[in-house]
Structure formats: structure tokens, C-alpha cells
Amino acid sequence: MRVLVLLALAFVAGPAVAQQPAPPVVPQIVDDSIPRSLTGRPGDAARGRAIVASRSVGLCLLCHSGPITEERFQGDLAPSLAGAGSRWSEGQLRLRIVDGSRLNADTIMPAYYRIEGLHRVARNFEGRTILTAAQVEDVVAYLVTLRD
């Protein structure tokens, strides 16, 4: 039964999880990274971990696995997040979250801070980024701590 509830949660995408409209932040891409924080401030790694773990906010564990042991149901469509902070710089991780298609045009990973180039977006998510600029920074702050 617990499994069923989790399955249900995996596909719930109600208005409650809709993000705020994107603030007018234009990420500055330099080579393969976005060196500067989208908010001008560092993110919070603990909040970032919660976002990554959440099935309705970050959605990361739909596809990735990661060192978040309390989440039993993780995906295997994508590489593990373990060690991401050793493999990539903070700026590279930021670009990966903002818009991974800049690194790999065919990537299936959603662009978390981009609204253009999408089709048939549900009305309650229209014009909204998946994560806010502050949430992107929280996620980046968490990923940087994932060192092996």
C-alpha cells in the first residue's frame, strides 16, 4: 500500500506545486557554466537537499539516484548525483540545472530555469520555471557538497 501511495505521488502535479513566475533574472553563461549566483546570494544546501528529494518540487529522483537514503524510490534514467560536486564546478552545476540543453542538445533532463521553447505546457505551469532562481541556488549549494 505504501508503495502505491508513492507511485501516486510520483505523478501528482497539482497547482499546489506551481512555482512563482520567473523573476527577471537573465543567467549569464560563460563557456560551459554560469559562474554567478542567479540571486546574487549563495543558496542553502539543506533546503537544496529537500528540493532534490521532493517528488513534487525538484523531481530529481524521478530520474536520478542520489545519497538520499530515506527516499527508497529513486530513478535510474540518469547518472547518480553522488559525487556531482567533485565532477563539476559550482558554475557548471548551475548551468546544468538552469538549462542542460546548452551542454547536451538532446538531453532529457528538464531545463529548470527556462520558459521558452516548450510546447503544450499545462495552464497552471504556463510561463513559470520549474524552480525559482532562489531554489536553483539552493539545489546548486547542495550539489556542491556531494563529493566523493
Next chain:
Amino acid sequence: MTARLLVIGLALVFAASYAAAQVGADKRRSGYQDMGEALQKMQDDDTANPGMLFVQLGGQLWNRAVGAADKSCADCHGDAAVSMKGVAARYPAIPQGSDRPVDLEGRINLCRTEHQKAEPLPPENRDLLALAVYVAHQSRDLQIAPPYDPRLDAFRREGAEIYRLRQGQLNLSCAICHDDNAGKKLAGIVIPEAHPTGYPIYRLEWQALGSLKRRLRNCLVGIRAEAWPLDAPEYVALELYLMQRARGLKLETPAVRP
């Protein structure tokens, strides 16, 4: 004489190995094969399969006269075990006098309005699902066999295009999950190949019987795409494409799914 026998013998050997290669090449899997053993047992056992209750209800509705014409389905079609055998395996199809395909539920509603002179039943209505599951059950264990009808090609192509379109806030396509990543785990759930082998299905998450359209809506909502209304032609187009893709697989209606 011996040469002829040899030729025939060789031909037989080749035919056999060709057939074997065909069988070997077909790695398509029904969602049934991706479920746990407990659910497979529930589906296989007619006394445990909750969908069978709706098949029974559908059987009653089949024989009930309705509408201004005061006719039952049986008045026109007789014994469903004979007249409805194989029908679900070749739907969606284009009804006579029309130029657009309808799914099985659409066909049932046409019979209601044209022949029974009754109101059409709304999408996901219990009686409509019961009739659909009763009709589709008559094709259980038969192979999916879309008919040859060139008029369907354009609709099927439209379905294929939707299937490949990246859509929704998550910017994913049906093909990304069900072709490229089938068998892998999305948050711990095995992604099935999306063969419409068992519809209408009894889905435990719904605690109810539901149509293929309802299942497709769930996937659309999951990727935060705008779901079409349940009576939209896009679902029929997708079903046409999915049935073509599943050609030859066996129907399981009523299937059970998590």
C-alpha cells in the same frame, strides 16, 4: 527427386529459422510482464480481478433495452461472444458514413444515439466503461490486429507525431519514456512500453476501472502538459498509433495495473 526433396527440406529449415528469428526479434512486453507476481495473479484469476465485476455489469447492460427505440445491444448484435469477438482487436476504426475514426467507447455511443435513440454516455461514465470492457473482454487472448484502411494513415501519423513531441513543463515525450527508457525505473516504477493491451483497465491507484484516455491523461499531467478534454480526437489518434505499435500482442481485457 532427391534434389527436389533437398530443396523443400532446406526451404523448411529456412522457414523455421526465419520464424524463430522473428519470435526472437520481438522483444515487446506488455505492461503485464512488468508488474509484480501478486498483480499478475490478480489479473489472471477471474474471481479476484476487480475488472470482472464490470464485465458482468456490462453483460447485463448489453441485454437491457434503452432509449426511444427501446432496443438492447443484444437486439441488434445477438450473442456478444460471437458478434463482438475480435472487435476490440481492430479498433479504433472509421464508422460507415463517417470520415473520422472512433474508439470503442465512441462506437458504443454511436449505437446509442443512432440505433437505440438514447443519449450518449459521458466519458468515464460507469455504464460506458462497463459496456466497453464487456465488448473488449470478448477479444481476450486475441492478437491486436489493426485493419488495413488507408483512410486511417493520416490519423495514425498524427498519433505518432504526438507520441514524439516533447511537451509540458518537463519537456518530455512519450517516446523518451516508453521507447528510449522502457524497462528503466522512474522513481522506482518500471516504465512499461505503453502497449494498450488491457483497456479498460482496473488500476489500483484509481481504485476504479478507467479508459486508455484516462491513463494517457495521467502521463500528460505527469509531465505538466495540457491534457486534452476526454472527448478530444488526439486520444483516438494516439490510440491508433499505439495499437499499430502493439500489433500482434494479445489483448488482456480486463487488465489490472498498479
